[in-house]
Amino acid sequence: MDIIDQLAEQHIKAAIERGELSGLSGEGRPLPDEDLSMVPEHLRAGYRLLKNAGYLPPELETLRAIKDTEALLARIHEPEARERKLRHLRLLELRLQESRGHGLGQVVQQQYQDRLSQALAPDTDSD
Numbered sequence: 643m644d645i646i647d648q649l650a651e652q653h654i655k656a657a658i659e660r661g662e663l664s665g666l667s668g669e670g671r672p673l674p675d676e677d678l679s680m681v682p683e684h685l686r687a688g689y690r691l692l693k694n695a696g697y698l699p700p701e702l703e704t705l706r707a708i709k710d711t712e713a714l715l716a717r718i719h720e721p722e723a724r725e726r727k728l729r730h731l732r733l734l735e736l737r738l739q740e741s742r743g744h745g746l747g748q749v750v751q752q753q754y755q756d757r758l759s760q761a762l763a764p765d766t767d768s769d
Contacts, residue, residue, distance in 0.1 A: 704738045
């Protein structure tokens, strides 16, 4: 056990002795299971700390948005609204793939942006 772990243990024991950790919500119950299987093991403690502080890494935030969108899709019956949500879901999935290094390559992405800019640019030939 390194010095930081020892200091943390000392602070926890002192807080227990003072009764500061009694009566907290969830006391006596096991911690809820978290699906951090996609997070490298050496980063899980840091991610858990950030999550408990209200911050999620972009990849986990995207995974949550995907699950929320899938749940919403299951309840949408109107074809146009369903199609919009499906496009949104595909965008989220692409964003997740990109964050994992499996999405569009930078060159392909730049080509797409260039073609999109050309398509949306005002027609200057008709002047």
